[in-house]
Every structure is written in structure tokens, then in C-alpha cells.
Amino acid sequence: xxxxxxxxxxxxxxxxxxxxxxPYFDEVYGNPSSLHTSGQKAAExxxxxxxxxxxxxxxxxxxxxFTSGGSEADNQAxxxxxxxxxxxxxxxxxxxxxxxxxVLHTLQKLENQGFEVELLDVGEFGLVTAEQIKNAxxxxxxxxxxxxxxxxxxxxxxxxxxxxxxxEKGVLFHTDAVQAAGHLAIDVQAQNIDMxxxxxxxxxxxxxxxVLYARKGIVLSNIIEGGAQERGKRAGTENIPAxxxxxxxxxxxxxxxxxxxxKLIKLRDRLIEGFSEISHSILNGDREKRLxxxxxxxxxxxxxxxxxxxxxxxxxxxxxxxxxxxGSLDPSHVLLSIGRxxxxxxxxxxxxxxxxTTENEVEYIIQSVRExxxxxxxxxxxxxxxxxxxKNFILK
Amino acid sequence: xxxxSEKVMDHFMNPRNVGSIENADGIGEVGNAKCGDxxxxxxxxxxxxxxxxxxxxxxxxxxxxxxSMATEMIKGKPLSEVLTLSxxxxxxALDGLPAHKLHCSVLAEEAIKSAxxxxxxxxxxxxxxxxxxxxxxCGHCITCE
Numbered sequence: 290x291x292x293x294x295x296x297x298x299x300x301x302x303x304x305x306x307x308x309x310x311x312p313y314f315d316e317v318y319g320n321p322s323s324l325h326t327s328g329q330k331a332a333e334x335x336x337x338x339x340x341x342x343x344x345x346x347x348x349x350x351x352x353x354x355f356t357s358g359g360s361e362a363d364n365q366a367x368x369x370x371x372x373x374x375x376x377x378x379x380x381x382x383x384x385x386x387x388x389x390x391x392v393l394h395t396l397q398k399l400e401n402q403g404f405e406v407e408l409l410d411v412g413e414f415g416l417v418t419a420e421q422i423k424n425a426x427x428x429x430x431x432x433x434x435x436x437x438x439x440x441x442x443x444x445x446x447x448x449x450x451x452x453x454x455x456x457e458k459g460v461l462f463h464t465d466a467v468q469a470a471g472h473l474a475i476d477v478q479a480q481n482i483d484m485x486x487x488x489x490x491x492x493x494x495x496x497x498x499x500v501l502y503a504r505k506g507i508v509l510s511n512i513i514e515g516g517a518q519e520r521g522k523r524a525g526t527e528n529i530p531a532x533x534x535x536x537x538x539x540x541x542x543x544x545x546x547x548x549x550x551x552k553l554i555k556l557r558d559r560l561i562e563g564f565s566e567i568s569h570s571i572l573n574g575d576r577e578k579r580l581x582x583x584x585x586x587x588x589x590x591x592x593x594x595x596x597x598x599x600x601x602x603x604x605x606x607x608x609x610x611x612x613x614x615x616g617s618l619d620p621s622h623v624l625l626s627i628g629r630x631x632x633x634x635x636x637x638x639x640x641x642x643x644x645x646t647t648e649n650e651v652e653y654i655i656q657s658v659r660e661x662x663x664x665x666x667x668x669x670x671x672x673x674x675x676x677x678x679x680k681n682f683i684l685k
Numbered sequence: 686x687x688x689x690s691e692k693v694m695d696h697f698m699n700p701r702n703v704g705s706i707e708n709a710d711g712i713g714e715v716g717n718a719k720c721g722d723x724x725x726x727x728x729x730x731x732x733x734x735x736x737x738x739x740x741x742x743x744x745x746x747x748x749x750x751x752x753s754m755a756t757e758m759i760k761g762k763p764l765s766e767v768l769t770l771s772x773x774x775x776x777x778a779l780d781g782l783p784a785h786k787l788h789c790s791v792l793a794e795e796a797i798k799s800a801x802x803x804x805x806x807x808x809x810x811x812x813x814x815x816x817x818x819x820x821x822x823c824g825h826c827i828t829c830e
Contacts, residue, residue: 592721594745595697602698611721611745620721632718668703669743670725671718 291604292650296491296582297440297468297641298608302534303493309537310495313530321527322518331529338536345543346485346502347476354501354509354519355532359467359488360391361512362501365523366463366484367395367434369503369510371404373461374431380404381430383422383460386626387411388436391486392465393622396434414575415444415627423454433462437469437485441610441623441639442574443583445473452481461507467491467499468580471542472549477502489531493643494538498531549644553581556642556651560584563655567662569675569684573627573637584640587629589684590672591636591665599661600638605654610637632671633683689746690780696750701757704739711807713800715818716792722748724796726756730804733764740796747779747786754778755793764801768816770794794818 293301313334319327321335336350343350356362367382374380384396386408396406407425409417422433433455438445448464455462463484466475471492477485484507488499501523503509515524542549561572561584569589588596593611600607610621611634619625620634629637640654666672674680689697706727716723722744729737738760740752755775759767772790776782782790795818805812 590743592744592748595749598697598746630719631721635721668700668741668749670714670723670741671743673741
């Protein structure tokens with residue numbers, strides 16, 4: 290059996306998205322900045338894609354900037370808000386401890402430039418509250434940036450409430466919605482979102498393309514200088530095939546969002562139930578407020594990389610927050626942020642499903658994970674120390 | 686290119702000498718849970734020859750493969766030879782390890798040496814302390830503390 294359960298890393302492109310791209314490689318290949326017919330055909334396609342995405346997000350097409358992906362959109366949103374704040378003498382930024390590195394590393398850079406960055410605690414279940422944001426906002430706060438849904442543990446944040454608090458206080462609100470777009474309904478008006486990042490390859494679109502939504506009136510600062518594309522805010526000839534693929538993928542995902550959610554929640558909950566039966570394990574992230582596709586567990590006494598390799602040998606593609614899979618010495622900052630100690634964080638497993646996952650596959654995954662965890666525990670001296678009482682168990 | 690060589694994958698997927706030995710003559714355990722890898726080596730020794738060896742490892746693919754390969758390399762060997770086993774030799778036998786995984790081979794070397802040291806201490810056999818790892822003060826684990 291071959292099961293791809295790493296959709297939070299990237300997804301398979303949908304046929305609809307692939308087909309939407311194809312004409313723009315060798316039929317409509319003109320540069321949208323060119324005056325001739327070929328160029329204008331491309332410009333029209335670009336306009337349509339922008340409009341289609343803006344309808345889904347409930348914003349104006351002019352508020353959409355195409356970027357190379359989620360990371361660039363995060364970078365540009367944060368740097369832009371910081372510049373706007375700096376001009377008004379506001380240099381305090383609020384975020385959370387478990388943001389994606391595209392956000393955290395950009396914030397670090399700003400910190401080196403004299404900004405004060407406050408990372409809020411996300412608690413045991415990986416959630417921040419609007420109340421926390423409200424209490425953290427100061428006179429000199431220029432930006433609140435909170436991810437819509439966490440990419441590792443899948444916890445979904447109260448975005449509309451956070452946005453409302455920010456607006457009440459007159460602070461810009463950005464959300465990294467890379468894991469949410471195409472999977473959870475987004476309405477930037479209703480949810481009080483000023484800026485939002487998304488990435489096409491997380492919802493069956495192509496890689497290397499994303500969107501930065503920025504509410505009208507927010508002056509974006511360029512990350513890439515050059516030509517006048519994207520109203521002068523993002524230079525470089527537009528990647529028309531990718532943009533067309535992204536628009537088609539988002540439309541398709543959005544159309545099926547309710548049925549996909551219902552289907553995924555059933556599969557997800559079965560996995561959670563199955564893994565919970567493994568002793569000394571724990572679900573990471575909130576049980577209810579979580580992405581329909583996300584299952585994230587820690588298993589005591591084993592290490593995540595060997596778990597992944599053995600699952601791969603059984604045909605299951607998954608992911609882990611273990612240090613050994615990242616090339617660094619520290620396990621995932623997300624797991625540490627919810628209070629998992631290093632030892633437990635090393636034994637983590639993330640499965641991220643998509644709507645094509647079947648019930649049979651879910652049963653096979655449960656069976657395989659049980660076998661592999663048992664096998665690895667059998668050869669783990671740490672596990673033997675715990676079973677024999679020489680060391681204490683950390684998880685129940 | 687795959688992360689690991691075929692040799693590493695073979696020793697990871699089909700590890701040799703997994704388990705423990707009751708009444709082992711020497712036991713060595715190195716690493717810690719916080720760093721994400723622990724190796725434990727059990728030795729049976731007769732007339733200064735390793736007659737049997739088993740290991741238990743908590744750790745990543747290369748940690749398990751390094752343990753497996755190292756135990757194969759010392760089985761049936763005299764202690765004098767066992768004590769010259771270097772982590773480099775383990776890495777070579779595995780057809781290489783990624784740079785950030787080299788410490789796994791160091792753990793294998795140290796686990797074996799610490800098991801031999803345990804044997805010497807239990808049997809009051811005089812030894813040269815300089816050739817054994819000083820796990821109490823080595824600092825390997827400080828990097829992840």
C-alpha cells in the first residue's frame with residue numbers, strides 16, 4: 290500500500306489545477322505587461338485569476354499580490370507593517386511562540402533592527418486567545434501576527450476574535466493562513482483580517498506561488514525591486530501558469546470545503562482514537578479546534594526519525610518534529626512551545642490527510658503505527674528503564 | 686540522493702544483535718533521552734574474546750544502524766582489537782553517514798568502550814583510563830541541554 294499522509298508539507302496537484310496551467314505554457318505565453326494581443330490575453334487571464342481568488346477571500350482584486358509562496362508573503366506582510374509602524378514611532382510587534390519560521394525569522398531580523406517582539410504563550414493545547422492579544426497590545430504596537438492554523442499540531446486560532454481586538458485598538462492584524470486556505474472558510478472582512486498569506490501547493494495547486502492579501506490603504510514595502518508588476522509592489526514577470534493553477538485549485542478546494550471537512554474529520558478522529566490506544570502516548574494540539582486533516586502524536590520511549598523510516602518502508606509517508614529529522618539538535622519549537630519536554634518531542638509523528646484518504650488506509654496506518662511503535666520500544670533501552678521502573682514515565 | 690546509504694538502511698531495517706544478555710560480563714550505556722539517542726551494549730567475554738554482543742538503542746535510523754554495524758565488527762574479536770575500534774571505522778563500514786549524524790557513530794564507539802570498561806571494573810582488571818571515554822565530563826550532550 291502507498292499512502293501519502295504528509296499533505297501539510299505539500300499536496301499532489303489536482304487534475305483541475307494541472308489542466309488550468311497547461312494552456313499558459315505554450316499557447317497563451319505572452320508577457321502580461323506587453324501591449325500585443327498575446328500579452329493582453331495573458332493579462333486578462335491574470336485579471337480573472339486575481340478576481341476569482343479575491344471573491345473567495347471576500348476582498349477586492351487590487352488587494353491581492355501574487356508572491357512566490359507563503360514565506361515571501363509572510364516576509365512582505367511583516368516587513369511592510371513594521372515600516373508603517375516605524376514611521377509613527379510604533380515598534381512593538383505581537384506574535385506567538387509557535388509561528389512558522391517564515392514569520393519567526395522575519396521577526397528576529399526586525400528585533401535586530403530595534404523592534405520589540407513579544408511572542409505570546411500558546412498554552413498546552415496550542416491556542417492563543419483574543420484576551421491575551423488584548424492584554425498585550427500597547428500604545429506602540431504596530432502589528433499582531435498570528436497564524437490561522439498551526440502547521441505541525443493543527444490547532445486553529447480564533448482569528449475573527451483576534452482581528453476584532455486588533456481593530457478595536459487600531460493595530461494591523463496579519464495571519465499566516467498557509468495551512469488554512471482551501472481547507473477552512475476564510476472571509477477577510479468578517480474575520481477582521483488586514484493581511485493574509487497563503488500558498489497554492491498546500492491545497493493541490495502548484496509550488497512556488499502564493500498570495501499576500503493586504504487591505505486597501507496598507508502600503509506594502511517591496512521585497513523584490515524591479516518592474517511595475519503587482520502595482521509596483523512585487524517585481525518580476527508574473528508566473529501566469531502557476532497563478533492559473535492556484536486560482537483553479539483554490540476554487541475547487543473551496544467548492545468542496547464542507548464535504549471534505551466532514552469526510553476528513555471522521556478519518557482524523559478514527560486515527561486519534563486508534564493512536565490513543567497506544568500506551569504512553571499523547572495527542573498534540575487541541576482536540577476540537579484543529580485542522581480536519583491533522584493528527585499529531587508523541588509516543589514515549591521512541592525517536593521520530595526511525596518511526597518515519599519504518600512507516601516509509603510500509604508505504605506510509607508521514608512527518609515528525611524530531612530533531613533528527615531536521616538536521617538541528619533541537620526538536621520542533623512548536624512542540625516545545627506547548628510544553629513537551631525534549632525527550633517526548635523527539636518521539637513525534639504528524640499525519641496530514643487529504644480528501645482522497647480512505648477508511649482502509651486509515652486502518653492500515655493505525656495498525657502500522659502500532660506495530661512500529663511496539664517494535665522500536667522493544668529495542669529502546671529508555672523504554673525498558675521505564676517499564677522496569679528504573680525511570681518514570683512522563684506520559685500516561 | 687537518499688539520506689542514507691544502502692548499508693545504513695540494511696542495518697537499520699534488519700539490525701543485527703538486537704536485544705540484551707542476561708548476566709552480561711560488561712554493560713555500557715551512553716547518550717541521554719534529552720538528546721534523542723541512548724545506546725546500551727551488552728558483552729559476553731571469555732578469555733578476552735567477545736563471544737556474544739547485543740544492543741538496545743533509542744534513537745534515529747543512523748543510531749540503530751551504527752549500533753548494529755559496531756556490534757558486528759566486534760563479535761568474536763579480542764578486547765585489544767575491540768578497544769581500537771573507532772567511530773570512523775564504523776562510518777566507513779556503513780558507506781558513510783550524513784555530517785549531522787556522525788555523532789551516532791561516536792556513540793557506538795563509546796558504548797562499546799564503556800561496556801569493556803564495566804567488564805574491567807567488575808573483574809578488577811587494571812586498565813588505562815586514557816583510552817576510555819569520560820562520559821561524566823565529555824560535553825557531547827551539552828549541545829542539546
